[in-house]
Amino acid sequence: MPRKRTTFEQIAVPHLAGVYRFACQFTAKERAQDLVQETYLRAWKYFDSFRTDTNCRSWLYRILHNVWRDAAHRQRLEIPLIDDEAAGIEPYYDWEEEFWRDELSENLAAALSQLPEVYRWAVLLADVEELSYQEIATVMDCPIGTVMSRVNRGRRTLASLLLTSRINPANELDEVIGKISKE
């Protein structure tokens, strides 16, 4: 037990800040604390099954994803089902010119909160946590092809939301999401 505790404190607890920051992108801060605490409770419970030569960070994110999904189901929140395979990968980024003139982070939080959650997971895991596509597929429990299309589509949608929020502040974000989802 003391050895398990020491290992847990050395390799799992240091990721607390990252896991909390990540959880904050999906819910309010108070709720994020509950998610993180539940994540670490499960991590401690199943820590014996964790292989210490694998990536503990992606293991924790996988637990967080399960906790978040369970919580969403408990609250009867519908996680939008998107046919990622059918959506495919869009070859072009069409937001090159006027998009980057101003400070990028101004509207980023609002745009990110409008991004459908499956895309948000994929984009944040790829861009913030810099996990490999294989690790993201394990965390999100989906094929690697789905990860590719989610990352691609998530970034494009996020960019479109940012662009729209600058041109039409706050009003037409929902329209953009609907339009992109129908594409």
Place this chain on the structure above:
Amino acid sequence: MDCKEFREVLDLYIDRELSSEAENSARLHVNECSRCRRAEQQLRSLRRALKEMVAKNDPPLGLVGAVNKISHPWWKSVFTPDGQQRRTRLWGRQVTLPAPVFAVLLLFVLGLGALLVRRPASTAPTASISQNRGGPTAATSTEAATGAIDLSRFDQGGRVSLYKAPR
């Protein structure tokens, strides 16, 4: 690699998911094409901005404390508020269990012993008490026959006669 091909693999290039051969080919194209180079830089800017935005939230101290407690046994937080392991001398050896735990264990053992000692004394009289639910007259006759006390008297208001001094 041309612009169209590069844009198709731009995400994979940024995320370092291309094979080394394809990555070299993409890098060569980026060096040659200013438009694709700008697209790559902008995607990297988006990634940087996301990282900066997410990094703003620090976990509250309460959460840090709660997570740190998860891997510690409950008694440790109760008996050693500072969270430090206390070493106690027991039979000439230093052990890590805190002294209050021994006190609690000792109390538990003493309590258990007291229960075991009291049990035979309390069970003895119950053998002579019958649980006759019949009427009072029937109970009196069986009482006389067996010498047992009929509890049904309590239900019939016979408590006074039960406790009368024997004549």
